[in-house]
Amino acid sequence: MLLDGLSFDLLLSIALIALATAALRARDLFKSIVIFMLFGLLVAIAWVRVHAPDLALAEAAIGSGITGALFLGALNRIERKRKGAASGRLENPVNGSTSGAWAVLLTLVLTGLLAMAVLSGWSYSGGLADEALSRIDESGVVNPVTAVILNFRAYDTLLEIGVLLLAVLGVYAVCEGQTMRDLRRRDRSKVLETFVHLLSPMVVLTAGYLVWVGYKEPGGAFQAGALLGGAGVVLLLSGRELPLHTARTVVRIILGGGFLVFLLAGLLVMKDRAFLEYPRASAKHIILIIELACTVSIGAILTVLFSGCANLLAAPSEEEGP
């Protein structure tokens, strides 16, 4: 065979390290960000190679898609402001601070120690796999990753949705009172319009499928939510004015809904068991309800996060958005 698994892994690893170096060293920030997005796509392939298809789905949508869009949105906004102030294009010295030697030393020591630890005892097979896999029947789902996220370690996930909400609150607070950039007329093209018309329903359908299939195969609330968030970003970029301001009650309900449903589900089972310890018979349904609510919330949260960075957070207007 011309290209076996290990040579592919080596090639991919070299490509990943080369792309990381290129992104971090490029003088032009725009170039850095585009290389970062390409890096995200290749990382998604790496996830498949280490048997993590759940992560590949999330990484393809978030790592290369939404994070890249966030950076491009922020860069665009900063350069726009720079142009107003006539201070020219954004080029930066790659470093030049006096802490360079310390940075090299610290990095070498840390990575060296980590690499030594890995090389000395990699074949050790400990971990929590046995505990998780032997009790998978009690979780109500078949996909072990979903079982860990929404049942065995549901407490972590609940707090993590809380972290997302906090980030959204932070973005709202930081972006308060800024004038919104108007994309509506300038960037509208027939091709983009048609594309968005065709894409949006497909994304919603795919997200619904990912949530549903998550109980037995790769998928779930985070992957589906990331997809919805991506659709939100595309809608915003195509000039739709999404009603994202917290003055609308419906926006607050959608953003907080995932956390609220999760919390309520955890509390309601507490009549005769511990917090978030679902009864075995109804665990599957409880998990599905939580996942559906979280999917919508995560999608909305990611859209708001992008709109904050790209200066597209719309103040409430009189007429309803599309």
Add this chain to the structure above:
Amino acid sequence: MSTSLIYALTGIAIAGLGLFHYLSQRNILRKVLAGNFIGTGIFLFLVSSADRQADGSIDPVPHALVLTGIVVAVSATALLLALLCRYHDETGSLTLDEEDDE
């Protein structure tokens, strides 16, 4: 040399690259980008460590940690970038003032 070992070392290398640039860059946007590379490197390392059982079974706990970690990383990035944009709006600068440090 196994697949998981290759990706674990790659993850360490990427995290190291990210850490070095995080420490040495002065532009905050570049620091945030470097921080994302540190995160991805650590995720890669962590998930590789879930794929080293002798019987080929996968430890789902690191997968779950990293899946939530990816989403938390993107929200933290968004908050940092929003703060940075506001900072730039107010001061016109993309670096923290270093005159006091030197």
